[in-house]
Amino acid sequence: MLTSRFCTHLRRSILVMAAGLLTLPAVAQQDQYDALSRLDKLKAAYVFNFTKFIDWPEFDRRSSRKIVVICLNKHNPLLLFLREMVQGQTIGKQQWAVEVLPYDVGTRCDLAYFGEQARPDPELLKEILVVSSDIRFHQNIATFSFYEEGKRLRFEVDLQQLQQLELEASSELLKLARIKR
């Protein structure tokens, strides 16, 4: 029952959040979005929400921050979906913008989301918060990993990874997460 209500709610939330982005794009994109599973869309929304509960550092090595960049494999069908989702959205007190970019060498990513089939080079992810779509993969590099529990999407956090990245996550986020041991 709860799952049903949750799903309904989630669907509505996603629809609401994506309404502005999805109503006017091309029919082709709409069709592509429809091809996404509910779970993928939910994971995309979670990824975006993760950025809200992370205390991003003010400066990085390259410049002062005005934007949080989420990177996805360029072949990941969620790339466009997530991009449209964060379009015009800001996070944090500084109201930083969120940008969704294809993951590539040289791309300055703050958060990278990898699907089940992605096999990124760990050396390149040392300063990037990695979110894995499945807990079974990317165990050594992922800070957040999704998993399902009774048809409910949950996530696990690797506090060690988080610490290595010198990032802090909100306790609000942590209380929802399963802490990796």
Next chain:
Amino acid sequence: MNKLFSWYKQLSFFKKQLLVATIVTSITLILASILLYGKFIADHKNTLLENLRGKAQLIAETSRSALLFGDHETANNLLGSLRAFPATQYALLLDSEQQTFASYQRSPDMKLPGFESLQERAQVLDSLLHVYQPVRMDNEVIGYVLIVSESNALSDQRLNYLLILFLVFVVSIAVSFFLHWRLQSFIAAPMNKLVELVGYVARNRRYNRRVRAKGSDELGTLITGVNSMLDTIEQHEKQLHAHSERLESLVALRTEQLFNRANYDALTQLPNRHLLVDRLNHGIDNASRENSQMALMFLDLDRFKYINDNLGHSVGDELLVKVAEKISSVVRKADSVCRWGGDEFIVLLEHLHNKEDIIPLAEQIIFTLSEPIELSGNQLHITTSIGIARFPEDGQDSSTLLRHADVAMYRAKEKGLSQYCFFEHDMIDGSMERLTLEHKLRLALENKSFHLVYQPQICTETGRVCGIEALIRWQDEELGLLNPVQFLPVAEDVGLMHSLSLWVLEEACTQNAVWQEQGCERTRVAVNLPASFIMHPSAVEQITQILDRTQLSPRCLEIEITENTFISNTEHAIKVLEQLRQMGINIAVDDFGTGYSSMSYLRDLPVGTLKIDGSFVRQMGVDTINDGIIQSIITLGKSLGLSLIAECVENKEQATQLKSMGCDMIQGYYFSRPLSADDTTAFLLARKSA
């Protein structure tokens, strides 16, 4: 309301002030309590709401991730934490579309309200506190928190506040009342002393107490003013008291004087008629109670009027004083002597046993008063007549006794000089006769009911008529012909004598003038005038006027006076008589030889004729001493160049002897009885022709 107002009016100033202060304090406290209560309630309500809002805020802050990640369980757990707050009835966590995401309700039966009913972030609906709080995430509203709490705490707090404020109010009123009472007692103490002082002054009318003024405030000024006022009043009171004492002593003196004036005769210092009546009534009461007798002596001095008129009122007054002393020296100590008025005295005799007890005293009074009294160089002889009325035989009350004693006194006078007379009831008729006589006398004078008769006076040498004496007669329809001896004293007593004398004088002059017109021999008409007429200030003028009116020569008028005319105020009498003689009027001394005055007046007075009293003439040939007196009078008159006339000559022997003694004129029945005017006319004409 009226009772309340009456009760308020009866309160003292202090209590009124205390009441007003307490009422004002109560009103102030009530207003303050209302304001405080409102403030407390508002604050408490705000506190409750803020508290609730804080909870909502906390829930909102901690439920964001649950909302974002769709974690209903966590959200429900968060709301469930409100279970620790019993007042919280239910809580809702709504998503951005205001759909219930999580909820908590204390009672399963509780109906959850719709979110649409909330108009404000914090409000009270249906006695429940409602707070809703948006759940924000990066300025985006991602949901709402609604918490509803019951307001019993507010109601309880209201009761608590009411109780606290009530207790504060009561305690404040009590403290305020106590402080007011003590402070006002302290402040009003001088005022109370002042009020007490005023009450003391009002009650006792004494101004000797003061209140000490301790301050220089208005009350001190008032106390100083009152003290100053009391000083002034006390000083005035002392002055008034002294003045009052002086007045009281003066009033006492005046009262005594008034009492004496009201009850004692100012001249003789004897009780007056007012006091006598009191004593008489008192004596009657005593006599009635003791079954004893008492008597009233009514004394009237004989011939006092002559003395008073002739010697002057001062001599008369001295005489009355002497008489009073003499009477007082004779009576017993228990008896009362009073001056009834004029020459009348009354002696009240009490505790008598019989009639005979009175007689010696009456005789003693008469004897004592008959002794000569030396006054102003004159030796006066005075007698008294006494009327006696006894209680209870002659009257049962004072007025009756006085009236009957007066009646008896007149009867004594009728008996002659120095007489006393007990009252008898048949005297009342005589008294009535006198009253009737007085009344008829007045009417007769008004109606000119008198008439004159004339008795010729014959010259012893020539036998011719040398004069005519006019004698008054009164013919009353009821009383008949009255003798002058009967009515002239009455006329004198009632004050008609002067008018009667004027009438006689004018009538006689008129008649003499008529005789002369009728051809009768020219002669003098002699008119008797009383001393009172001669002493009248207008006597000469009135006689002159009568002579003018009747056109009678003064030489045809002779005025007969008695020796008593000269007793009083001889100088004035001499002056009047001298004026009359200078007019040509002859002055004759009537009843010569019966008076008491000195003979020296014959030398000084302008008299022309001595008229030997009839009592001597009637005794001629019987008593050699009497004849000697007549001869002496004639010799005296002759030696003084006076003519002499003898009256009451009734027979030839008397006429012959008088002629031989040298008497110039004779008058009497021997020659003619008194004649009417017409008969006198005839007599005169007949004598003329003879």
